[in-house]
Every structure is written in C-alpha cells, then in structure tokens.
Amino acid sequence: MLRERGQREVFCGLTGIIWLHRKIQDAFFLVVGSRTCAHLIQSAAGVMIFAEPRFATAIIDERDLAGLADCNAELDRVVARLLERRPDIRMLFLVGSCPSEVIKLDLSRAAERLSASFMPKVRVLNYSGSGIETTFTQGEDACLAALVPILPVESASAKQSLLVVGALAEVVEDQFRRLFTAIGIDDVRFLPPRSAMQLPAIGPATRYLLAQPFLADTARALEARGATRLAAPFPLGVEGTTAWLHAAAQAFGISDSRFHTAVAPEQERARGALARHREQLAGRRIFFFPDSQLEIPLARFVSRELGMELVEVGTPYLHRPHLAEELAMLPAGTMLSEGQDVERQLDRCLAAAPDMTVCGLGLANPLEAKGLTTKWSIELLFTPVQGFNQAADLAELFARPLVRRARLMV
Numbered sequence: 001m002l003r004e005r006g007q008r009e010v011f012c013g014l015t016g017i018i019w020l021h022r023k024i025q026d027a028f029f030l031v032v033g034s035r036t037c038a039h040l041i042q043s044a045a046g047v048m049i050f051a052e053p054r055f056a057t058a059i060i061d062e063r064d065l066a067g068l069a070d071c072n073a074e075l076d077r078v079v080a081r082l083l084e085r086r087p088d089i090r091m092l093f094l095v096g097s098c099p100s101e102v103i104k105l106d107l108s109r110a111a112e113r114l115s116a117s118f119m120p121k122v123r124v125l126n127y128s129g130s131g132i133e134t135t136f137t138q139g140e141d142a143c144l145a146a147l148v149p150i151l152p153v154e155s156a157s158a159k160q161s162l163l164v165v166g167a168l169a170e171v172v173e174d175q176f177r178r179l180f181t182a183i184g185i186d187d188v189r190f191l192p193p194r195s196a197m198q199l200p201a202i203g204p205a206t207r208y209l210l211a212q213p214f215l216a217d218t219a220r221a222l223e224a225r226g227a228t229r230l231a232a233p234f235p236l237g238v239e240g241t242t243a244w245l246h247a248a249a250q251a252f253g254i255s256d257s258r259f260h261t262a263v264a265p266e267q268e269r270a271r272g273a274l275a276r277h278r279e280q281l282a283g284r285r286i287f288f289f290p291d292s293q294l295e296i297p298l299a300r301f302v303s304r305e306l307g308m309e310l311v312e313v314g315t316p317y318l319h320r321p322h323l324a325e326e327l328a329m330l331p332a333g334t335m336l337s338e339g340q341d342v343e344r345q346l347d348r349c350l351a352a353a354p355d356m357t358v359c360g361l362g363l364a365n366p367l368e369a370k371g372l373t374t375k376w377s378i379e380l381l382f383t384p385v386q387g388f389n390q391a392a393d394l395a396e397l398f399a400r401p402l403v404r405r406a407r408l409m410v
C-alpha cells in the first residue's frame, strides 16, 4: 500500500447535488458559495433555463467577503423568497462551500433558525460540500449524515428491518426491492428516500447495507442511533451483487436454497450479458486514479469478472472496515495507493502505459493527448451500475472507450 500526500485532482462535494437533487424529489439544495460554485453546479448539471431546478446558489460576493454585509440576514431573505416562490419544497439543504467556510458562516445555526421559522412545512438542514480536504463523493456522505439525526425512532416493538444506504437510480432501487421480496425480505427502506416525507424510522432493529463505499460518516451516525451494518462487498457485478444480497439473506435467516432459487435466473442472465464484454476486456491493463472512492469495488469487478489486469488501484481514502470484503477479493499483490501526489502518479501511469485509465475529468484530456485511453470516473456515479441487470452496462462503460479508440485508429 502506497500512501501519498500532495497535490490532488478531484472535484468538490458540491458535485453530489447533481445526483441527489434527482433522488429526493421534494428537496432543494441551496449552495451558499461563490460564482465559481454556481458555475460548477450549473454546468455540471446542465439545467435548461425553463426547468424549475431543485438547486441554486446564494452567491457570496465581495461585500460579504469584506464583512460589509450581514450574510445571515441576506441568507434569510433569499430563503424566504425561494420558499414563497416554490411551495413544493419540503426539505431545504443549505450547502456550505469553500467561501462560506473561509468567512466562517455558521450554516448549522442558520439552518436551525430557518427551520424554526418554516417548520412544519419545510425542514432546513445543512452540510458542507466544500472542496477543502474532500473528494466529490463525500458530498453525498455529508448530506445523508445530515439526514440521520432527523430520522424517526423505530417503535419499541419493531421487528428487524433492512435499510439500504446510498443514492441509487430509481430503476436499480426498484430491482433491488423486487429481489429482496423474492428472497423473503419485505420490510426494505432506502436512504435517501424519494420524498422528504418518507424518512425511514431507525433504531436497534435496523440492519443496514451500504450501497456505496464512501459513506463513512453516515454509517457512524446510523450506528450511533443503534443500527447495525451488514458487512458485504458492494453490489457491482454479478459476484458483488450476489454477496451483497446474501449478506442480507443471512441476517434475516433466509435459507441458502431459497436465496439461490430467487437470484439464480438473474445471475444467469447477467453472466451471459457480461461474456461479450469479457472477450473485449480480458487481459487489458487498467490503472485507477483516486477520485470517486468506487475504485476498489470496481477493481475487484474488472479483475475477477472481466479478466482485466490491475496496474494500480488508487483511492482517495481507504476505509478498511467497510472495504474488508472487497480487499479480500482483490488479486494477491495488487498495487494499492491511498491519497494522491498527482505528478508522481502521472509519472507512474505514463511509465506503465495501461490500456485503460480511470480518472477525473481534469486528467482525462491530457492523458488522451498522450495516447492513453481514459474513462471518467464521475460517469460511474451518474449511470445506474449496481445490481445484476446493470452488470453488463457497467462492463460496457469500460469497453466503450477501447472500442472508440480502436475505431479512430482504423
């Protein structure tokens, strides 16, 4: 394991708003930030001018930075105007940024104050999406961790229930719900929920499965409320999905025969769909730059199910307890790196000349210009990739850039 600390090339946590605003459909994300923050969100989410977006930026300008304006009074005014214009909003997240942190604007107090004014119709919460010492998926972790304290308490007589934690595309969520029912687990809830009005109750009878590997703070908050994590690999690929579902089946006392009967047809179909991509990808060498925190589960999937060779697997942070099952499945001797010193890592990557490099947007074009084939890691967050039905789509995300380059070279 190589640990590096130096210059990093990552997006900030504001990026999570792009998938979270689609998920909690009556929530609104108000970034308290600069024009740069507004530009990032606006261009990354590609909002049409006539749409009613569920995010915006309250811009901190020079007067605020110079301490000439009362930021709290301005924020109260912006929020009041927003909520008056958008009566559909049930939950408002004030999202902190680098500038709001630099001027030490206390958004947790602002959220409390505004909640007191607008409850019960609108609840106001806050979290930080700042790019100081974070990577972009931590925005989701911070958002979900902010939700945990307001989740209702499960009743004293509650039977064991399952909570799936981590934003999943609705199509994936529906598939998992069907599979859990087929296995024999009916009481399944999801965090984040689709509506701010459907917050799942939690407590000591809650067993939770992480659907994403970057939710350390959320997990800690859930455990403080008495919930218990079911240790499992993440639901990427046939193998990961099977083990993830199986962890729940075991915790709920479902027999192995019932489990296998329920999942076998889906496994079969998914393996068939993967075969085509395996032919294209087997033996290809892949290098992961640290970016999304999905790198280790992805490396496990591409090496074991697609036959790719791992050159280096970088991750911004390594949460060993949450990734223990994944680490155990990596090929012996896999080169892992945690953190980043981007120049050194670029040197290693260029020297290794991998067939495929998974990296952030900022590195992709320069690497393509040097003749490497790249895959944007952020795409793996925007695309439904979890579960059996998506295993081939996930493989295709790796195959497509190679096919494109081969076509360009003909």
Ligand code: SF4
Residues within 6 Å of the ligand: 012, 013, 014, 033, 034, 036, 037, 038, 040, 096, 097, 098, 099, 129, 130, 131, 132
């Ligand atoms: S939060 Fe920080 S890193 Fe992110 S866009 Fe705003 S200024 Fe840039």
